[in-house]
Amino acid sequence: MSLVNISVGPQHPALKEPINFTFTLDGENIVSADARIGYAHRGIEKGMERGNYVQGMFLTERICGICSHAHSMAYVLGVEKLMQLEVPKRAQYIRALLGELERLHSHLLWIGVAAHEVGFDTIFMYSWKDREVVMDLLEELSGNRVNYAVNIFGGVKRDYTKEQLDNVRAKVLSLKSRMKYYIDMATHEPSFIARFRDVGMLSHNKAIELGAVGPTARGSGVPVDHRVTDTFLIYDELKVNMIVEEGCDAMARYDVHARELLEAVKIIEQILDQIPEGPISVKYPRKVGPGESITRYEAPRGEDVHYLMADGSDKPFRYKVRAPTLANIPAVLEMFKNSHMADIPVIIASIDPCISCTDRAVLLADVYTGKPAMSWKELVAYSNRYYAENHGIKG
Amino acid sequence: MTEDTALALFEKDFQKFNGTLKRWNARQVELTVDAKHLLDVMNVAITDEVHYKFLSTIVGVDLGDKLAVKYLLAHKSEMLVVTVQVPYDGPELPSITVVLPAALLYEREIHDLLGIVFTGHPNLARLVLPDDWKDGVFPLRKNCVMEKDDAGKPTGACLINQA
Numbered sequence: 001m002s003l004v005n006i007s008v009g010p011q012h013p014a015l016k017e018p019i020n021f022t023f024t025l026d027g028e029n030i031v032s033a034d035a036r037i038g039y040a041h042r043g044i045e046k047g048m049e050r051g052n053y054v055q056g057m058f059l060t061e062r063i064c065g066i067c068s069h070a071h072s073m074a075y076v077l078g079v080e081k082l083m084q085l086e087v088p089k090r091a092q093y094i095r096a097l098l099g100e101l102e103r104l105h106s107h108l109l110w111i112g113v114a115a116h117e118v119g120f121d122t123i124f125m126y127s128w129k130d131r132e133v134v135m136d137l138l139e140e141l142s143g144n145r146v147n148y149a150v151n152i153f154g155g156v157k158r159d160y161t162k163e164q165l166d167n168v169r170a171k172v173l174s175l176k177s178r179m180k181y182y183i184d185m186a187t188h189e190p191s192f193i194a195r196f197r198d199v200g201m202l203s204h205n206k207a208i209e210l211g212a213v214g215p216t217a218r219g220s221g222v223p224v225d226h227r228v229t230d231t232f233l234i235y236d237e238l239k240v241n242m243i244v245e246e247g248c249d250a251m252a253r254y255d256v257h258a259r260e261l262l263e264a265v266k267i268i269e270q271i272l273d274q275i276p277e278g279p280i281s282v283k284y285p286r287k288v289g290p291g292e293s294i295t296r297y298e299a300p301r302g303e304d305v306h307y308l309m310a311d312g313s314d315k316p317f318r319y320k321v322r323a324p325t326l327a328n329i330p331a332v333l334e335m336f337k338n339s340h341m342a343d344i345p346v347i348i349a350s351i352d353p354c355i356s357c358t359d360r361a362v363l364l365a366d367v368y369t370g371k372p373a374m375s376w377k378e379l380v381a382y383s384n385r386y387y388a389e390n391h392g393i394k395g
Numbered sequence: 396m397t398e399d400t401a402l403a404l405f406e407k408d409f410q411k412f413n414g415t416l417k418r419w420n421a422r423q424v425e426l427t428v429d430a431k432h433l434l435d436v437m438n439v440a441i442t443d444e445v446h447y448k449f450l451s452t453i454v455g456v457d458l459g460d461k462l463a464v465k466y467l468l469a470h471k472s473e474m475l476v477v478t479v480q481v482p483y484d485g486p487e488l489p490s491i492t493v494v495l496p497a498a499l500l501y502e503r504e505i506h507d508l509l510g511i512v513f514t515g516h517p518n519l520a521r522l523v524l525p526d527d528w529k530d531g532v533f534p535l536r537k538n539c540v541m542e543k544d545d546a547g548k549p550t551g552a553c554l555i556n557q558a
Contacts, residue, residue: 037523041523041525231472294474296469296474307454320455327451
């Protein structure tokens with residue numbers, strides 16, 4: 001049988017980061033895959049060269065809607081290195097607190113989406129309900145559900161009362177038992193196991209070779225988590241366990257996400273226990289450099305690298321951002337090899353890409369005629385039907 | 396092996412490439428080498444002794460009179476930045492994808508945005524720019540500005556590289 005090319009993606013007007021995959025299929029099996037990105041390239045790196053450093057803070061925060069705090073942190077830390085600022089301890093704890101809350105909501109979002117892709121909408125509803133609790137907390141702390149805007153060079157913009165912090169502790173702890181349930185379900189629910197186990201294999205060596213980051217790498221047994229392996233903020237004062245799974249499949253990546261939820265709760269508790277009193281910011285200079293700095297921040301999806309070249313003026317000379325999803329694309333292309341077409345949704349979802357790009361928008365089209373053949377919804381329905389008919393797994 | 400000795404070993408190893416070594420801070424070192432040594436440096440960097448096997452990203456910079464490419468290699472909390480410089484006209488570098496496949500997308504991105512050709516790359520197709528983008532216009536170069544009409548007003552649509 002001859003090979004068939006199909007194109008998946010990227011159409012949707014509301015997408016932040018649409019992606020297109022071209023799959024070469026031999027019957028149901030994927031022989032190879034290629035990716036094309038940039039459908040909504042916004043030129044942020046060029047934009048950074050035009051605005052001054054304070055304007056850059058608002059721009060970096062808008063790189064991503066889910067992990068906006070991660071990008072803003074990486075930027076602020078990089079600039080502060082060149083400004084040679086000593087940031088007050090309390091401000092660093094507040095930054096870490098927001099970062100861990102962001103990790104909670106990002107991972108809860110991902111668990112819901114992963115469950116949704118295999119037709120398990122009960123978990124989708126549960127985890128997104130839990131996520132609302134975290135989102136409400138973030139709104140209480142920062143005023144916004146996304147783009148928290150708490151960072152400023154030299155510290156943070158908002159201080160919190162003891163009552164506010166106690167409220168964080170109470171609400172986060174109330175989620176703990178539900179998170180344990182997500183871990184339990186993953187190890188016991190047969191339909192979940194059947195759809196995730198041995199799907200989207202990424203061997204340990206390939207994960208290193210292709211430069212996978214974050215939960216994708218940790219699911220393949222690569223011990224890399226910058227909260228442990230690198231030092232930034234106050235993570236060296238906290239006890240952080242690195243969650244590593246050896247399964248190399250989508251199940252291992254699910255386990256990493258679910259167990260990291262519990263770990264994030266533990267970290268939040270430590271932050272609330274140890275947060276010192278004191279000032280929350282120091283004055284910062286207008287001009288930066290000259291010099292270069294590289295910051296690596298552990299975003300929910302993995303290593304987020306920001307590079308800054310400053311020339312001593314009030315504007316960055318060159319700013320470069322590498323978001324974690326880009327680093328994981330070569331890895332996801334590798335996962336597709338020798339997989340079933342029906343596993344495409346699970347594999348794409350398993351690397352935790354920026355969900356707005358995959359979930360709502362992927363379009364299956366015939367590359368020769370350009371005629372849309374299948375919507376993302378239909379593809380998911382097809383894969384659920386495929387497993388129901390051939391393996392007796394009901395979603 | 397502790398991190399200190401890995402770094403020391405690598406400093407010794409790279410003497411032979413006539414590079415200049417610059418220590419940014421305790422954990423970040425920049426090595427500037429001639430482009431012809433690039434692949435040799437990469438081959439040494441990924442050995443089990445030196446162990447810079449993780450390519451964080453590749454940064455392309457327009458320095459005004461020439462282009463620079465910085466390879467950010469990492470091992471745990473350490474970072475080795477390998478910098479090479481290429482001329483403005485006809486910039487060309489060997490692709491490091493044979494040594495580090497993680498560079499596949501990063502090299503394509505720099506090819507799009509700065510116009511550096513990576514020889515030996517398996518597929519140097521467009522990655523981030525649109526399919527109908529004008530050939531030879533590289534948006535991240537410093538001389539890339541908005542196109543203006545005869546009255547001096549920006550046309551709003553297109554970028555050009557000024558001579």
